[in-house]
Amino acid sequence: MSNEQLNTPELAAVQIEADDEDLTRSDVILKGALAAGAVYGALAVGPYVRRALAQSGGGDVGILNFALTLEYLEAKFYEEAKGRVRANGELMSLIDLLAKDEQQHVEALAASVKKLGGKPVAEPKFDFSYSGTSGFLKLAQTFEDTGVSAYNGAGPMIKSKEVLAAAGGIVQVEARHAAAIRLQNKEEPAPMAFDEPLDEKQVLKAVEPFIA
């Protein structure tokens, strides 16, 4: 499949590097989720995460570790962009804010995993290939929309009411980020009335054009 066939080609370009023995389940799930997002759009990520986590027994620690991996990606992406993107003061301030928020999500999720008796996943190495402000903004939009879909998709599987409440506090902030980035891209901040994952039938329908 060439990149031109991808719904979101910039996602396919994100490299997650890890030695085989270091490759955690969350890394693998994230790779799959990003691949699904690249081909089918961010909305396809929810069901993918749901299935992947369900198959591996997941649990709240698994869900939190997956979220942590996604937040590592976003935190790194914005932290790096601070020195890489050359843009106006308004956008640079937004990048600062997003970097700070995502880093706080990383710290809170890692602390939560530990409190539940789990081991926080290690941060993978990322390689973001984009060029210019427009390339950055396009990828940022995909990450934020994907983040919203991933949290919303995993939310109903969270067992602990407290973890669910905390995840809700994070997903709303991801949605706010998504809206702000979309406005920077001159796109509708809330393109649909429901930020929900596609069901399986709809995913299959979306997949068909890409199956050779």
Added chain:
Amino acid sequence: MADPKQLARQPVSRRRFLAVGGGSAGLAAFLAACGDDSSTTMTDTTSMGSGGASETAEFGKGDVGILNYALTLEYLETAFYAEVVKSGLFKGADLETIRKFGQEEAEHVKALTAAVKGMGGKPAPEPKTEFPLDNAKSVLELAATVENLGAAAYLGRAANIKSPEVLASALAIHSVEGRHAAALNTLRGESITPDGAFAKPADVKTVLKAVEPFIVG
């Protein structure tokens, strides 16, 4: 995808939620995990779950009560945007944004009504509303207040929802309210994340008190 019944057909694994209304020991344990007493951590979820499902008892039992509470707020938002569109205070791109948000709130009304009926409940009646529409600036401020409040209201009740299908629908709406709030905050030159990295929930009492001035019958 507006139909929650369609969501209900998805193979969401059934699971048991913790009993609503209690769990404060578990909450304390979780919050202690955050290891940071600053106001921008997950400790902001302290007001979660304090009243359990009974907080929305006046709107119905359990999930139906929560859905009807949300429906009442969505009715209010829909009526508000409809009046703003009619007011002639906005033109061009801003008007389109307002129109679009209003359409989305109307879709939320439809979906929540269907969800209440799907659970065998009686949808809450549409309240009669009245909003001060003096000028564009004050209307934008009111819109931002209403959206930020709406997002906080969903967040305040989401963890009390028992049905995974209802929860999936509520989450799908909650993040859209968050998007609306951030967009309106941006239009006003305000922070997109006024609560910091973790959005704060609002309890039912606070929300109902805040919208009271706009409900006339």
